[in-house]
Amino acid sequence: MSRGRLPWSQPRVLALLAVALAIGAPLRTMYHLIDVVGSPTQFLVVAAVALVLGALLTRVLHPVLAILIGAGLFGLGLVWYVTNLTTNPAVGVLFADTVELLTGRRLLQITNVRLWVSSFAAAPVFLTTYFALRRWYVTAVTVASVALSFFVLTTDAGVVTTLLGVVGGLAAIGFGRLDSVASGTTAGGSQASPTRTDDAGIDAGRRSVLTRLAAVIVLPTVIARVPGVEGTALSLLDGTGGTVEGSLVDAGESLTIQGSLSLSKTLRFTIEADEPRYWRVGTYDRYTGDGWVRTGTATEYDDGEFLGNGPADRTRAVGQTVEVASAIGTVPAAWKPVRYQGGPDVLVTRHDGIRPEGGLESGDSYRVESAVIDASEAELRDAGEDYPDEVTERYVQLPDSTPDRVTETTATLTENAETPYQTALTIERWLNRNRDYSLDVSQPRRNVADRFLHAMTAGYCTYFATTMAVMLRTQDIPARMTVGYTPGDSAGPNRWEVRGLHSHAWVEMYVEGWGWVQFDPTPAGPRQAAEQQRLDEADGDNEETSTPTPTSTPAATETPFQGQRQTPTPPPTQTPRSEATRTPTRTATETERDGGVQLPKLPSREQTALGVVALLGTAAGLRHAGVPERISRSLWLRYQSPDTPAEDVETAFQRVMYVLGERHRERRSGETVRAYLDAIDADDEIRRLARLRERLRYNRSVSADAAAEAIEIADTVVAGRSDE
Amino acid sequence: MTETTASQQSDSPIQNASRLATAVIENVEEVIVGHHEAIEHIVTALLGRGHVLLEDVPGVGKTMLARSVAASVDGAFKRVQFTPDLLPTDVTGVNVYNQKTGEFEFRSGPVFANVVLGDEINRAPPKTQSALLEAMEEGQVSVDGTTRELPQPFTVIATQNTVERHKAYDLPMAELDRFMTKLRLGYPDAAEETAMLGAVVGNHPIDTLEPVATLSELQTARETVAQVTVEEPVRAYATRLAAYTRDHARLGVSPRGSINLLRAAQARAVLNGREYVVPDDLQAEAPVVLPHRIRTDSSEQTAEDLVGAALDGVAVE
Secondary structure (H helix, E strand, O other): OOOOOOOOOOHHHHHHHHHHHHHHHHHHHHHHHHHOOOOOOHHHHHHHHHHHHHHOOOOOOOHHHHHHHHHHHHHHHHHHHHHHHHOOOOOOHHHHHHHHHHHOOHHHHHHHHHHHHHHHHHHHHHHHHHHHHOOHHHHHHHHHHHHHHHHHOOOOOOOOHHHHHHHHHHHHHHHHHHHHHHOOEOOOEEEEOOOOOOOHHHHHHHHHHHHHHHHHHHHHHHHOOOOOOOOOOOOOOOOOEEHHHHHHHOOEEEEEOOOOOOOOOOOOEEEEEEEOOEEEEEOOOOEOOOOEEEEOOEEEEEOOOOOOOOOOOEEEEEEEEEEEOOOOOOOOOOOOOEEEEEOOEEOOOOOEEEEEEOOOOOOOOOEEEEEEEOOOOOHHOOOOOOHHHHHHHOOOOOOOOOOOHHHHHHHHOOOOOOOHHHHHHHHHHHHHHHHHHOOOOOOOOOOOHHHHHHHOOOEEEEHHHHHHHHHHOOOOOOOEEEEEEEOOEOOOOOEEEHHHHHEEEEEEEEOOEEEEEOOOOOOOOHHHHHHHHHHHHHOOOOOOOOOOEOOOOOOOOOOOOOHHHHOOOOOOOOOOOHHHHHHHHOOOOHHHHOOOOOOOOOOHHHHHHHHHHHHHHHHHHHHOOOOHHHHHHHHHHHHHOOOOOOHHHHHHHHHHHHHHHHHHHOOOOOOHHHHHHHHOOOOOHHHHHHHHHHHHHOOOOOOOHHHHHHHHHHHHHHHHHOOO | OOHHHHHOOOOOOOHHHHHHHHHHHHHHHHHHHOOHHHHHHHHHHHHHOOOEEEEEEOOOOHHHHHHHHHHEEEEEEEEEEEOEEEEOOHHHEEEEEEEEEEEEEEEEEEOOOEEEEEEEEOOOOOHHHHHHHHHHHHHHEOOOOOEEEOOOOOEEEEEOOOHHHHHHOOOOOHHOOOEEEEEEEOOOOHHHHHHHHHHHOOHHHHHHHOOEEEEHHHHHHHHHHHHEEEHHHHHHHHHHHHHHHHOOOEOOHHHHHHHHHHHHHHHHHOOOOOEOOOHHHHHHEEEEHOOOOOOOHOOOOOOOHHHHHHHHHOOOO
8 A cells, every 4th residue: 555655645636736726716816806906926926935935834833833823924914004005094994994895895996905915815825835735634725715705705706716716625625535544644634543545445535526526516507597596696607688777887886897788768867957968977997807896985975065176177067956766876967076965965986976875766856066177179189198196096007917919909099199188089989980889799708808809899888988998098098987877868958868778888088187088989870770770679569668678769878979078079970880991890790790799608717627527526426326327227128139049038037137126126146046036926927038048048948939038028027117 | 837848748758757756756745744855855866866865863754754765666675774783795795605506606685676775874883884885886786706786776765863873883974975865854843743643553554555666767767867958057056056165164065966966956857847957956956965065164053054055155147
C-alpha cells in the first residue's frame, strides 16, 4: 500500500484542487470587483503573498497561531482600509455600512472598492492555504465558505461563481475525507489509527463524491425549470423576457444588462411641465462590464431646499408637476433638479439626483424645479477638458478587462473630433446610424459595450447608452449612463402622459463649465418601426390598459425628442437606413435584424466545467445504481434474437430464470433447477422449459422445435412479468 | 410424466429397467414398512453394480431388508453370519479331499451367489472380512491358487452393528470404500412401527415373498444403467463435489467414490425413467454414497454434515 505513504496521493491532489476551487470563487469575485475599478495588480500581489505565506508556514506553525495570524491579517486589513479612506467615518457609520453590505448592498457600490478588496483578501487566502495543506480540509473550506458567503450576501458573487465555490467546497470535504482515510489522518488533523483502505474503497468514495456533486449541480437546475421558480434567484438560467422599464427604472442601485425585453403599456404618471424633457430617474457611474452600479450613499433632503445648479451659470428654470398614476419607486424629473416639494420624502444622491425614501403610490404628487442648461452649441463645442477631480475620479472608470479594441475603435471613429463635445456627437451619430434597434437580443456574456460595438448589429437603448458612455470614457471624457422616461404622449398643452413603455436609457456627458449634458444614441426611426411591427403583432390581442403586459403602443413612444432638446445636438437621423454605411447589413432580412445576434449561445467555461462535473457525477451515479446493466438486461430479457437451437434454449431458460429470480428468489448455487422449481412451485410451462434445457445440457439433445417452444415459453413468462 | 420421446416407448430398455426397479421396490415394501428411501438406495446400488453396507443398531430390520431385496430377485441368495471365529474359507469355500475320487474338489462358499448377505460383518476378524471384500472388488475368488469367477450379477449386502464396538473389528477405510452405499435405517416412526407389528405377528410376509425379476432381467437392467448418459456438466459437478470434500476434510472422496456416485446416479436416473443423469440424481445419491469415504477434520463435524455442506455450497451448473 504505497498510497498512504505518498505525500501527493490522488485524493489529496483532488482535494487540494477542490479547495482551490472553493477559495477561487470568492477570489474570482474579488478580482471582478477590482477589475471593474481598475488595475488588479495590488490585489494579486496581496493574494499571492498570503498564499505563499500560508504554504510556507504549514509545516512550522501551530494551528492556533495560524488562526491568530489570520485574525491579525484581517485586523490589519481593517486598519489599513479605515486609515486609507479619504473621508473619516465614525465607527457607527462603518458598522451600518457593514450591515447594509450583508443585507444585499453590493460591494461595487462602495466608493473605494479596490482598497476594500485589497485589505481583506489576505486573511482568507492565508488561512485556506494553511489549513488545506495541513489536511484540515473542513476548516479550510469553512474559511473559504465564509468569504464566499460574504460575497453572496452582498450579491456580488454570481450564481455560477457561487455554485463553483459550493461544488469546490463539497468536493474538498469529500476528497479530503478520502485523503485522510488514505493517509490515516482524520479530517480534524489528529492522528487516528491507520485505516487500511483498498483502492476499491477509494474508487467507490470518489464516485460517491462525484455523484453528490452532480446532485448539487443538477438538482437546482432541475428545480429552476419548475414553473414558478424559473427566473428567480434559484435559477441558474438567464431570466429573459422582462420589460424595459423593469430592467432600467426599477433596477435600483445596480443594473444588469438583460437579454430580450418587452414594453409595458401601464400609465405611470402624468406630468405638467413648461417644456418636454427626458424625465430622469437615476444615473449609474460604475461600469462593471455586464451592467452598471451606482456608488455612494444618498443624503437627506429638506423640503424646499435649493440644491444649486452646479457649474452652469446660465440656466433656464423648468417647473414640473407630477401626478403618479401607478406605483413607481422613483422621482422622475428633468436634469438638473434644484428644488423639490411634495408628499413623499426624497434623498439626494451623490450624483445630484433625487430619489424617494420609499416608493410612490398612485395619487402622490410632487413639484420639481429644474435648472436646464441654457448654452449654445458653440459654447458647448468649445468647452475644454479641464474637469474637476471629483468628476474624473468617478466617471471615467472602466474595468481593467475592457478590451483595448474599444479604445482603438473609438479613437479611430473620433479622429477628427477636436473637443470632447464633438467626440460625443460623432459617437452618438455613429451608433445611431450603424446599429439597429431591437428588443429581441441575446444577452452578451462579457463586456457589453465591446460586444455591442464589435459583434452585435442591434440592441435597445441600454446597449446604445452603455456603449456610448464606455466609448466616451475610453477617451477620458466623463460620462455616465442615465435612465428615466422620454417625455411621453402629449395629453393637452404642456401635459404629458408617461407610460412604462416610455422608459429609456441615455448618456450624460460632463462638459467643462456647464455640467452634465444629455446625449441619446438610440436611433428613433428604427425603434418606431420595430414598435410598429410589435403593434401589428399584438393587434389581435385584447386592448389592455392597466396590466403591465408586454404590448406595444401607438407610434409616439420614446422617440420624438432629440430635436427639441435644448442642447443643440444634430437632429436624429430620420432616414438612417438610407445611409451608405448601412449597406452591408441591409442585405440581411428583416427577421434577422430583429433577432439581433442569432447565433446559439455557447456555454461559458464555468458552465462547461460545471456541466462536465454534472455529467461525470451523473454517469457515476447511474453506474452506481446499475442503470446501464439494467437497460441491457431489460433489452436482453425482452428481445431474444434467434440463434442456434442450443443457444435459443439456453437463453430462453436464462431469461425465465431471471424473471423467476425477480418474482420469487434467485436459485441458490447448490440448488438444482428441479429443486428450485419445486421450491418456488413453478407452473408446468416453466417446468417444461426446464426439461428442454435439462435435455440440452445433460443429454446434448435439442431440436429446432424445442428451441421454438422454449422461446415461446420464455416470451410468455417475460410478458407475464410486465403484467404484474 | 412427459419425459422423453425415447422413454415413452413402452419397450425401451430404460422403461424396462425402470419398471424392474419399481417392481423390486414395491415387492420389498410388502415386507418392510417405511424406509422407502433406503429401499430405493439399495435398489439403485443393485442396478448400479454396487454393494451396500447397512449400519445400525440391532433389530431395526437390516437383515430383513437385505433378505427382502434378495428374495425379490430370482437368483441364488446366500447368507453369512460373521462371527469372530469365522475363517476366510468359510466365506470363499474350500478344497476338500474326496476320498471316493481321491481328488481335491472345491466346495464353494456362500460368496458364490447372486446376492450375498453378510450379517454383522464387523464381528469377523480382518482376514475374513478381506476375503469377502476381495470378492466384492474383483468379482472373483482365489482359493489355493485357483481363481474362480463369481456368478453375475453379484451383490453384497452387508450389515454391521454400531453397538458393542469393543467386540467388533471396524472396517478399514480402504475396505469401506468398496461399498457403493452405506445406509442407516434408523427406528421406524410410531405409525410405521405399529403397522409393521400388525403385519408380522402372524405369518411373516417374507415367507410368501415371490421374486419379481429374473436374473437375466436384472443383468439387462444393469447393462441398461451402465449405458445411461453422463454428460460433461454432470461429471464436472461430481468432480467439484469430490474436490470440495478433499478441501474440507482430512480424507476426502476418492476417484472410486466419484465413480460410485455416478453409477448410483445412473441407476437413480433409470429409476426415474430418464436416460441421462441430472445433478438431482447426484444430489439424491451423494448422502449415502460419499460419507463413508470421508474422514473429517474434527469430531464436531460428521461426514454427513460435510456432504450436506458440499451439496449446498458447490454450484450446480
